[in-house]
Amino acid sequence: MRRILQLKSWLALAGTIVPSVLYYENQMELSTVKTVMLFATYVWFDATLLWMGRDQPKDQTVTLDEAPSGTI
Amino acid sequence: MSENQERQQGPPGGEFEREPVPPSSLLGFKSFVGMYAGEHCAGTELMIGPLFVAAGVSAFDLVGGLLLGNLLAVLSWMFLTAPIATNVRLTLYYQLEKICGRQLVTLYNLANGVMFCFLAGSMITVSATAVGVWIKFPMPGLNDVMPNSVGWVVAVVAVGAVISIVAAYGYEAISKFANIASPWMVLVFLAFGIVALKQFTTGAEIHSLGDLWELAETTIWKGGAPLAGKTKFTFWHVTFFAWFCNVAMHVGMADLTVFRFARKSWYGVATAAGMYVGHFMAWIAASLLYAHQLHLDPTDTDVLPGRLAYEAAGVAGLICVIIAGWTTANPTIYRAGLAFQAIVPNRSRFAVTLGTGALATIAGTFPAIAMKMLDFVAIYGMILMPIGAIILVDHYLFKRLGLIPSYAEESGIGFNWAAGLTWFLTMGICALLVQRGGVQVFFVSLPGWFVAVVLYLVLSKVYQRAPS
Numbered sequence: 302m303r304r305i306l307q308l309k310s311w312l313a314l315a316g317t318i319v320p321s322v323l324y325y326e327n328q329m330e331l332s333t334v335k336t337v338m339l340f341a342t343y344v345w346f347d348a349t350l351l352w353m354g355r356d357q358p359k360d361q362t363v364t365l366d367e368a369p370s371g372t373i
Numbered sequence: 374m375s376e377n378q379e380r381q382q383g384p385p386g387g388e389f390e391r392e393p394v395p396p397s398s399l400l401g402f403k404s405f406v407g408m409y410a411g412e413h414c415a416g417t418e419l420m421i422g423p424l425f426v427a428a429g430v431s432a433f434d435l436v437g438g439l440l441l442g443n444l445l446a447v448l449s450w451m452f453l454t455a456p457i458a459t460n461v462r463l464t465l466y467y468q469l470e471k472i473c474g475r476q477l478v479t480l481y482n483l484a485n486g487v488m489f490c491f492l493a494g495s496m497i498t499v500s501a502t503a504v505g506v507w508i509k510f511p512m513p514g515l516n517d518v519m520p521n522s523v524g525w526v527v528a529v530v531a532v533g534a535v536i537s538i539v540a541a542y543g544y545e546a547i548s549k550f551a552n553i554a555s556p557w558m559v560l561v562f563l564a565f566g567i568v569a570l571k572q573f574t575t576g577a578e579i580h581s582l583g584d585l586w587e588l589a590e591t592t593i594w595k596g597g598a599p600l601a602g603k604t605k606f607t608f609w610h611v612t613f614f615a616w617f618c619n620v621a622m623h624v625g626m627a628d629l630t631v632f633r634f635a636r637k638s639w640y641g642v643a644t645a646a647g648m649y650v651g652h653f654m655a656w657i658a659a660s661l662l663y664a665h666q667l668h669l670d671p672t673d674t675d676v677l678p679g680r681l682a683y684e685a686a687g688v689a690g691l692i693c694v695i696i697a698g699w700t701t702a703n704p705t706i707y708r709a710g711l712a713f714q715a716i717v718p719n720r721s722r723f724a725v726t727l728g729t730g731a732l733a734t735i736a737g738t739f740p741a742i743a744m745k746m747l748d749f750v751a752i753y754g755m756i757l758m759p760i761g762a763i764i765l766v767d768h769y770l771f772k773r774l775g776l777i778p779s780y781a782e783e784s785g786i787g788f789n790w791a792a793g794l795t796w797f798l799t800m801g802i803c804a805l806l807v808q809r810g811g812v813q814v815f816f817v818s819l820p821g822w823f824v825a826v827v828l829y830l831v832l833s834k835v836y837q838r839a840p841s
Contacts (some may be wrong), residue, residue: 314556
């Protein structure tokens with residue numbers, strides 16, 4: 302099941318970038334690019350949330366050293 | 374895989390706050406590559422790229438400056454931060470406490486907290502520009518300082534409230550979500566650039582890279598005068614900006630906390646994943662979006678990431694803007710809250726984080742920070758850079774010069790005045806150099822670092838000899 306979800310995620314990533322490349326090569330209209338990217342976005346989050354980082358440690362009190370830094 | 378996954382759960386920590394990281398807990402190279410690649414493709418990129426164009430960069434200025442500046446940043450991590458981190462293996466805060474004393478560390482945290490508040494506010498601004506695409510209200514212009522419509526204020530407050538509440542409940546969930554969003558966000562940024570580039574090349578005769586470069590020089594990044602109210606950016610401005618935008622992390626040594634887990638100091642090269650993905654590709658992609666907007670209408674100077682993203686990638690682009698702003702604002706509000714809690718320890722973390730989020734939201738209603746992000750980032754770096762100089766001097770020079778390293782710990786003091794004065798005087802001298810000395814804020818951290826080094830040596834010689 303995990304492998305299937307990971308495959309879906311990879312396909313979603315492809316759906317995120319390939320349309321713009323096809324648009325660059327005059328193989329796809331911009332409106333279609335936007336539609337495919339939106340669908341790929343949905344698939345990415347739908348699939349990836351189910352497998353990435355599943356072994357999540359419990360929330361706990363953290364200190365400054367543990368808190369993520371706000372990066373630029 | 375497990376190492377990378379563990380690394381991507383969140384920052385290292387939960388252990389070894391006040392002791393060196395043991396060999397059994399060290400992490401491999403891939404962990405750092407993944408972390409840096411994800412962290413530096415964020416909401417800030419959506420402002421910085423366009424603001425380069427507003428500053429009148431030419432094609433060579435931008436591309437060449439980013440290649441060199443990001444290289445200097447990577448080398449700073451590799452040769453300044455990582456060697457100390459892998460030698461000492463302590464957190465930044467614990468190391469600072471040993472050198473500067475707990476009270477000075479509290480001041481450092483407060484300074485960081487205030488800057489993080491403003492940074493989070495600017496990211497709430499970025500996310501609010503996405504809301505403005507759906508709900509048509511007047512959005513701020515390039516040189517606006519004050520909020521310009523009720524709709525804008527409502528949008529910022531709504532976005533800020535959601536971000537603050539999530540931050541108050543803890544960062545684990547948003548950290549996980551940010552890790553998941555990262556790979557997708559990087560590709561959306563790349564798509565922005567490809568779409569915008571196509572819109573420039575439509576109708577143009579492009580048969581080679583040379584033709585593309587000529588288009589870049591004559592049509593995309595034409596150089597010349599900056600837009601009204603903006604500082605002209607040259608090759609050196611871009612170089613120094615790219616180098617110093619994360620000065621707090623490398624020269625300023627904040628990433629000691631990260632690299633204390635590295636097996637080898639050369640892992641500092643992993644930062645290239647962040648620099649060349651986020652601070653090269655994403656900045657160029659975002660700048661292409663804005664350059665195209667100006668190309669269509671030179672009077673349309675508003676820098677609105679939501680609108681730019683929507684025109685290039687539709688709703689997916691809008692979602693990217695919201696997530697990019699959100700996943701940058703959330704941890705910064707959380708971290709600022711932790712810093713502020715040091716002065717109000719009796720308050721709950723939840724309440725302090727909510728209050729911090731409220732401050733960030735108020736800041737976000739004023740578009741000035743976002744619209745002047747280049748200046749803000751430079752000032753941010755200037756304020757925190759001296760601390761890195763103090764750590765470096767303490768680590769490499771003190772013993773050789775007969776001075777006592779980790780002086781606060783050795784002498785049992787809570788405030789190392791030599792360190793404190795070094796920090797304040799360096800900031801003062803840098804401010805003077807900017808105000809009166811003709812040095813622009815984008816460059817001042819370089820001479821400022823040398824000033825801090827000399828000051829800390831001299832003041833420590835005096836301070837350590839003074840009778841207690």
